[in-house]
Amino acid sequence: MTEASDFSIYRDAMIVLATAAVLVPLGQRYRVNPILGFLVAGAVLGPRGLGALSSYFEPIKWITVSQEKGLGAIAELGVVFLLFLIGLELSFKRLVTMRRLVLGLGVTQVTISAVIIGLIVSFFGASPAASMLIGLSLALSSTAIVIELLARQQRLHTVTGRTSFSILLLQDLAVVPLLFLVSILGPDNEGTLVSGLLLAIAQALFVIAAIAIVGSAILRPLFRLVASADSTELFVAAVLLVAVGSGIVTASAGLSMALGAFIAGLLLAETEYHRAIQATIDPFKGLLLGVFFFSVGMSLDIALIASNPLPIAAGVIGLTSIKAAVLGGLLWLFRVPWAATAKTALLLAAGGEFAFIVVGLAVAKDIVASDTGPIVLAITALSMAMIPLLDLIGKHIGERFTEPQEPHPALTELPPQEGVEAIIVGCGRVGQLVSEMLTRHDIKHILIESDPAAVTRCRQKGLPVYFGDATNAQFLKRCGIIMAKGVVVTINKPSVVEKIIATVRALREKILIVARVRDAEHARNLYKLGVSDAVPETIEASLQVTEATLVGLGVPTGPVIASIHEKRDEFREALQGAAGRPTRGLRASETKKAT
16 A cells, blocks of 8 residues: 555656646747646646546546645745745845835735735625635735746846835745734634734744844855865755755744745855855756646646636636735835836736645635635636736736837937948947957948947947947948948847848948857858858857967967967868858968968
8 A cells, every 4th residue: 555655656746747848848839837837737637637537537547646745745845945046036135125115015015905805705704714814815926927927038127027026025924924823713723813923923033033043153154165075966955955954944833934945045145155056946946836836736626617617707807906906006106107017016916826825724724614715726826827918918008108218319310321441230349349449440430239228338438339220221221331341240149140141242242241150150151141251259269268378388479370370261261161152262371471
């Protein structure tokens, strides 16, 4: 019996790994959030989905999860690592600077949303204790999905990202008193609610202070010792020890494991090791968090949703509407711009993953009725699945509030049509250096840049840069391409570089085109398109390293430079030959002999 039980756990783990390795990448191809992929997979492959058919068709058990409890401990570690990474991103100093949004906006949002939702739940017959817990649970939003979505779209540092992060941080911290409430409101609790809550808060403060004091004293020396061993395995072990160990300490004191991991992350954020720790733990966090959402999906009762579609749909619409309205009003009071208000309010309107933990415990302790809990969890899960759609709606509404800005004068200035000898595409570091050298040799030139912010910065430096698209033939004519002697392409986007070269060659068959390329393969492609000279970054870097090495070893500078030039010509001829282009003839050494 034991062997069969163990085997079922391994089988369930394999199903989750298969989901991570196959289904999630397929979902990402079609732009489906990986967390939503785990949710759907858990609902379909769980004991309440296809697993319910195993009694009628036994072979189906090989592709479904038979036990919910088997993955519970692993799933909880995913939340632990999520809070650990959030702590690493924050640090105590950053937390203090965000106190207005975290303590002001976050606390107010949770309180108002919980009161409104709790009153509605009590109207349908729930007890005061159940109404309180359900209201507080549904007032929280999904940290995992929202943060992952903002990070993937590189929006964490926008107004929407910072505001959402502040509110989500407070909501994560609110999970701690929520778990206190579950234990206090249970039927086996002795004493009054107030005395129990005060005792729990005092116990929590003591544990948190102890972790902070001990951690600040030993964490930095610990990681200094581990780093000195120069062992990746030991570093990973130390990170896991701190994240999980701090969680176990808080869990043994009756708090959540996630709180202990969060405090440890805050302490490590003040050290010089926090970036290395982030890189070490991120792969584990992603998979373990996926297991958590897979287990959340398993808790969904598909039959219940199918038999109660209208009440659950009304619950989803009501939940998102209430939270969006509360958030919108509070963000307006806190003077957040209208565009960011619309995006943030809808992004955080859905339920969150911690509702599954709190409501699940409340059902186990008979605080929430067994027939009410599954409906609340179904509403939460379906609202979480709507987060990408809510985000799109928020963006659409936010665009309506975005006021059109007057373009910077640098973006409206027209380039000269004649007298230009060279055109440089791109005003990054490479383009600026080329411009500086052309100026030294009195070659009249202009720079073209498609990034408005870069145009403004380079204009402020006094560079002759103009805003425009170098793949547009008419714009190139306006820049004087017809009379220019050469074009230098310095941008680092291979597909755009190829379009630019094709456009220039269509206008001028004989003009000099020099392009910056990534590697030899890219250079061969550009030679086929007609570039005059392609300069691979990898080859140039290796030649410069070789030159510095030879000179440093005592070889005379003259022969070194001559050999470097010769090697560069060899590379050029090889690349041109591979592209089917005739070579230029004389190499550097042959040119030297001829002269």
